[in-house]
Amino acid sequence: MLDPHHYVEALNLFGLLDRPEMVPAAVYRCCQLGPGALLEGVQREDGSEALERLSPEDLELCMETVPRLMRATVRVMMGLTDLVEARMSLVCAQQPDCVMPKTCVGGLAAMLGEWRDHMAYRVDTDALGTDFSEDVDTRVCRGAMCRVCGDVLRAAHRRFRREVWAALPRLTETDVKGWNSG
Structure with a gap:
């Protein structure tokens, strides 16, 4: 790099x-x-x-x-907080893929609270950043969330980042033929 x-x-x-x-x-x-x-x-x-x-x-x-990238970051952050809320609901409903439901609900709630409390500090131009996935990795390693819930969150974060990457020519107002086609 x-x-x-x-x-x-x-x-x-x-x-x-x-x-x-x-x-x-x-x-x-x-x-x-x-x-x-x-x-x-x-x-x-x-x-x-x-x-x-x-x-x-x-x-x-x-x-x-810059402001377009900041808006993209906000959309990613909103999508991630919605995702964490949805995952908490699924785990509370005792979906079979979570292996530590009580722990995961607590870990997801703590994560959601921290991300919301610090949202203003996380909104920047780095919509492709990896902070969220790194936070999930840390929580999985500390046992605050099971690997299955972590995998679900990281996969969704990758999807959000791919969407931003695909939109990069539009965000930068650059005409690029075949962007993200290969």
Whole structure:
């Protein structure tokens, strides 16, 4: 994986090479940088004094993409909280696939509460982030949730992330033929 500050160089390079199929991922990654890095530029890979800067058009594209990515993150978070609530209902109804119903209900309720309490801190431009799955992994390892419930939650999170990935050209307003087809 590239150093985060190389994303600006990558976006510039993809423009020079006329590689529109690479632009959505580069714009996504640039949107993970702070406004200072986007506005002022980043240190170049070659270590020269000159900073790598986005073109005015790419800077505008990134600034327009940030709120769309934040909305995508909110949709993912809402989907995940709905999913945890639904899983709690299934476990409470004693669905046969959960192997620790009492523990899982408690673990799911705690997870839901923590995610809701800290929702404002989790809403950012990283709609493809893995925090939720990592949180589930931690809870499964600590015995606060069974592996079956963890697998259900992680699978749904992967599905939400795939949906965001598939929508990336639209979110970045980049015309890419055949995106996500292979």
